[in-house]
Amino acid sequence: MFYLHRIQRGIDFIEAHLDTDIALSEVAQAAGLSQWHFQRIFKALTNETLKTYIRSRRFAKALDQLLNTHLGILDIALAAGYDTQESFTRAFKACFELTPNQYRKFGRRSLFVKKIQFDEDYLRQLDRNLSLTPDIRERPPLQLVGLATHFYGADSDKDNLGQKLPPLWASFMPRLAEIPHRVPGVCYGVVSQTASTSDLLLYHAAIEVSQAGALPEGMVHFEVPASRYATFEHRGAPENVNHTVNYIYANWLAGAEQRHSGGADLEIYGPGYQGGSDASVMHYAVPVLGD
Numbered sequence: 001m002f003y004l005h006r007i008q009r010g011i012d013f014i015e016a017h018l019d020t021d022i023a024l025s026e027v028a029q030a031a032g033l034s035q036w037h038f039q040r041i042f043k044a045l046t047n048e049t050l051k052t053y054i055r056s057r058r059f060a061k062a063l064d065q066l067l068n069t070h071l072g073i074l075d076i077a078l079a080a081g082y083d084t085q086e087s088f089t090r091a092f093k094a095c096f097e098l099t100p101n102q103y104r105k106f107g108r109r110s111l112f113v114k115k116i117q118f119d120e121d122y123l124r125q126l127d128r129n130l131s132l133t134p135d136i137r138e139r140p141p142l143q144l145v146g147l148a149t150h151f152y153g154a155d156s157d158k159d160n161l162g163q164k165l166p167p168l169w170a171s172f173m174p175r176l177a178e179i180p181h182r183v184p185g186v187c188y189g190v191v192s193q194t195a196s197t198s199d200l201l202l203y204h205a206a207i208e209v210s211q212a213g214a215l216p217e218g219m220v221h222f223e224v225p226a227s228r229y230a231t232f233e234h235r236g237a238p239e240n241v242n243h244t245v246n247y248i249y250a251n252w253l254a255g256a257e258q259r260h261s262g263g264a265d266l267e268i269y270g271p272g273y274q275g276g277s278d279a280s281v282m283h284y285a286v287p288v289l290g291d
Helices: 002-016 023-032 036-047 050-067 073-079 086-096 100-104 122-128 161-178 238-255
Strands: 135-139 142-152 184-191 200-209 220-224 227-235 265-269 280-291
Touching: 002 023, 002 036, 002 050, 002 238, 002 265, 023 036, 023 050, 036 050, 036 238, 036 280, 050 086, 050 100, 073 086, 073 100, 086 100, 142 184, 161 184, 161 200, 184 220, 200 220, 227 238, 238 280
Parallel strands: none
Antiparallel strands: 135 227, 142 200, 142 220, 184 200, 184 265, 227 280, 265 280
């Protein structure tokens, strides 16, 4: 329940600061997590980005104020984080198909967006009869060579994963033969944070090497330190691996004794990997602390 309590702390922080300009990093800090891990777990639990949730909660408060106070619409708009009444009205109408004045007149209480509460029953509802049991063991350090890019993941409103990662792999795979001392058979996608206060991620498409050698143009050599990893098998279309990742973050990590160490996540593409095939098998590994 460690992560459920942490996420709830972040939500409580949001509720207490709806009238202020809330930075996503502040929410994560209040929860005691890095911004990426907070957003990743939050999105997996709710299927909603953190930024969208904050916007929804501000709208919920605005709906309440429209119905139950005599505050002017401009005052409500400013409290909801909008610079002008006009921009608030446009956003409100796009969301509810009513202007704030119309809502105040008609009093449609059904528009309220409720605050999320996390508990064990909620967690169980998220478990759709999945039975993913990880292989937990110490992994030795990995010496890797590959291509790198920065990207925003599916948990971010800036999500550009689809624009950044497929082209990276398309550039990397034809160049494997250029890499001296490569260990054939397995390639790795390495996902790591750039900073604890940012949701910008660093991704490497890489292969293991047995020793350092001359680097092909544009490639980098880096190490993934030895760590204890929980490794999950993903069967089926590779593009659906996010379902497995959501299970790990929303269900397994939230209910297990282990906690994410903050190290790099690994996508492991071994002999069973078949791009674009439902028969594909790959693995996703997260570094963990705990028993």
